[in-house]
Amino acid sequence: MSDLNKLTIAGARDALAKGETSAVELTEACISAIDASGALNAFVHGTPDMARQMAAAADQRIKAGNAQPMTGIPVGVKDLFCVKNVPSQSASRILDGFLPQYESTVTQNLWDQGAVMLGKLNQDEFGMGSSTENSVYGATVNPWKLGDGVARTAGGSSGGSAAAVAADLCLGATATDTGGSIRQPAAFTGTVGLRPTYGRVSRWGVIAYASSLDQAGPITKTVRDAAIMLGAMASVDAKDSTSAERPVPDYEAALTGDIRGKKIGIPKEYRIEGLSDEIDGLWSRTAEMLKDAGAEIVDISLPHAKYALPAYYVIAPAEASSNLARYDGVRYGRRAKLGAGDGVVEMYEKTRAEGFGPEVRRRVMIGTYVLSAGFYDAYYNRARRVRALIKRDFDQAYASGIDAILAPTTPSSAFALGSADSSNPVEMYLNDVFTVTLNLAGLPGISVPVSLDQQGLPLGMQLIGRPWEEGELLNFAQVLENASGFVAKPTRWW
Amino acid sequence: MAITEDEARKVAHLARIAVNDADLPALAQELNGILHFMEQLNEVDVDGVEPMTGVEPMRLKRREDVVTDGEMQDLILKNAPDAREGFFAVPKVVE
Numbered sequence: 110m111s112d113l114n115k116l117t118i119a120g121a122r123d124a125l126a127k128g129e130t131s132a133v134e135l136t137e138a139c140i141s142a143i144d145a146s147g148a149l150n151a152f153v154h155g156t157p158d159m160a161r162q163m164a165a166a167a168d169q170r171i172k173a174g175n176a177q178p179m180t181g182i183p184v185g186v187k188d189l190f191c192v193k194n195v196p197s198q199s200a201s202r203i204l205d206g207f208l209p210q211y212e213s214t215v216t217q218n219l220w221d222q223g224a225v226m227l228g229k230l231n232q233d234e235f236g237m238g239s240s241t242e243n244s245v246y247g248a249t250v251n252p253w254k255l256g257d258g259v260a261r262t263a264g265g266s267s268g269g270s271a272a273a274v275a276a277d278l279c280l281g282a283t284a285t286d287t288g289g290s291i292r293q294p295a296a297f298t299g300t301v302g303l304r305p306t307y308g309r310v311s312r313w314g315v316i317a318y319a320s321s322l323d324q325a326g327p328i329t330k331t332v333r334d335a336a337i338m339l340g341a342m343a344s345v346d347a348k349d350s351t352s353a354e355r356p357v358p359d360y361e362a363a364l365t366g367d368i369r370g371k372k373i374g375i376p377k378e379y380r381i382e383g384l385s386d387e388i389d390g391l392w393s394r395t396a397e398m399l400k401d402a403g404a405e406i407v408d409i410s411l412p413h414a415k416y417a418l419p420a421y422y423v424i425a426p427a428e429a430s431s432n433l434a435r436y437d438g439v440r441y442g443r444r445a446k447l448g449a450g451d452g453v454v455e456m457y458e459k460t461r462a463e464g465f466g467p468e469v470r471r472r473v474m475i476g477t478y479v480l481s482a483g484f485y486d487a488y489y490n491r492a493r494r495v496r497a498l499i500k501r502d503f504d505q506a507y508a509s510g511i512d513a514i515l516a517p518t519t520p521s522s523a524f525a526l527g528s529a530d531s532s533n534p535v536e537m538y539l540n541d542v543f544t545v546t547l548n549l550a551g552l553p554g555i556s557v558p559v560s561l562d563q564q565g566l567p568l569g570m571q572l573i574g575r576p577w578e579e580g581e582l583l584n585f586a587q588v589l590e591n592a593s594g595f596v597a598k599p600t601r602w603w
Numbered sequence: 604m605a606i607t608e609d610e611a612r613k614v615a616h617l618a619r620i621a622v623n624d625a626d627l628p629a630l631a632q633e634l635n636g637i638l639h640f641m642e643q644l645n646e647v648d649v650d651g652v653e654p655m656t657g658v659e660p661m662r663l664k665r666r667e668d669v670v671t672d673g674e675m676q677d678l679i680l681k682n683a684p685d686a687r688e689g690f691f692a693v694p695k696v697v698e
Binding site for chain 2 (some may be wrong): 206207208210211307308321347350351353413415416419420422423430434437438439440441442443444447451452453454455456457458459461462465470471473474475476477478479481488490491492493494495496497498500532533534535538550551576
């Protein structure tokens with residue numbers, strides 16, 4: 110078989126089961142593709158030796174008849190997952206040289222299934238960004254390039270994961286989504302990105318950004334692959350106090366293709382001012398596809414949705430300022446060079462000033478401000494009250510019989526690298542306008558590639574599911590995937 | 604509410620991030636832009652709404668109060684920028 114790296118997870122699993130290929134061959138194909146992908150800057154720490162050993166072990170396991178769905182499947186891992194003795198620095202200078210002495214639950218679950226570790230993937234520093242430009246490794250470049258030759262963003266914060274999957278460097282990748290960081294990069298690269306319900310996947314060993322919002326999930330080539338990979342990543346974990354005590358179902362079995370009689374909500378508040386005709390048209394066409402498959406389309410209202418973005422940009426920085434207090438130059442990572450007479454406070458201040466990038470410094474300071482005496486109620490508590498109202502909107506929609514919600518993933522296709530105005534950070538924050546709402550409510554969401562825009566860049570639509578119903582959500586997503594018939598791939602230039 | 608240069612300096616110090624005096628005006632301006640964006644939240648009527656603490660009403664997990672881990676001093680010190688004689692080392696602290 111040729112081009113093994115272009116297989117889907119399901120395709121590779123079936124080929125491995127039939128003995129048509131081996132985990133070693135699959136892994137070598139991915140390693141060669143990674144070696145030739147420097148221009149994308151998606152993989153930032155390769156682990157080819159580890160990959161070869163794991164692939165050989167997977168082949169033994171397949172031969173012995175003990176294979177699980179991910180056995181022998183080569184995957185990439187977002188930098189912020191701690192992998193034992195592999196650099197894991199959440200794309201931050203402050204974690205230069207950090208080698209975790211323990212393993213994140215998500216990666217341990219994958220290795221337990223026999224998946225193969227190809228290396229670490231680029232991201233925005235600590236997950237803070239929408240373009241993977243806020244990275245100590247430099248920006249990831251989207252594999253989708255047009256005749257204009259412009260280098261575009263692969264989105265963020267999981268831009269490395271999305272680019273690697275789109276460019277067939279790996280069969281699937283782990284990612285995390287705090288405000289849209291799985292779904293927006295998936296939409297920008299023509300891949301599938303699934304953010305599960307908060308608590309479905311363990312956060313143990315995932316370098317924290319905002320703990321009440323962070324949730325890990327897969328970026329894959331197809332919806333079926335997302336079902337397979339989520340099944341391997343998810344678990345009930347005693348090491349994460351917010352891990353839900355719910356058994357992990359067979360997500361692939363949920364892909365029945367039958368959505369007859371289901372109700373899909375179209376939230377009117379997502380029809381924001383300035384929404385392009387193109388995105389609006391795509392929204393109507395995809396609603397029509399779900400209707401043709403037997404679903405009922407219902408207009409709904411989420412009255413507080415417009416406040417999700419400002420609420421997020423209070424709550425997430427507040428949690429980040431607390432989580433990132435641990436980077437003090439004492440226990441791990443980097444310590445600044447100190448001058449004669451510098452004490453412990455200078456050590457903290459210099460270490461954090463040179464260790465954090467500008468966006469991280471900004472969010473830590475905003476978070477510090479909104480949590481400080483005198484402002485805690487005005488900003489932080491108010492945002493948490495608005496958050497309760499945002500969640501109530503969704504609760505009411507689902508209580509009225511809605512099964513899922515359809516909305517665009519992003520207001521546009523991928524934008525050019527370097528196009529953001531660095532003096533106006535709010536402009537970049539607006540990228541999250543459609544994705545951030547469900548993070549505040551803790552809901553699952555998936556971005557499915559459905560079309561190319563007029564320029565020829567991929568666009569994604571987002572489905573938002575009921576809590577804990579990732580299986581049903583994946584079923585809706587697969588119906589949309591099949592109906593849209595999206596199969597385009599980027600033309601290789603790298 | 605607007606952040607002055609002095610307040611920006613205070614926030615930077617609370618966050619333990621060194622900022623040069625010359626950079627304070629730009630920092631104050633950036634922070635003000637973000638705070639201005641957040642002020643939309645003042646339009647929302649939140650009377651009688653409890654601040655949300657978690658996405659699912661669930662009791663924090665509990666377990667037996669017993670030691671489940673430990674005896675790994677080497678592993679814990681392995682990533683320290685400066686570890687000596689089984690301790691994390693820091694510059695002299697003078698109060």
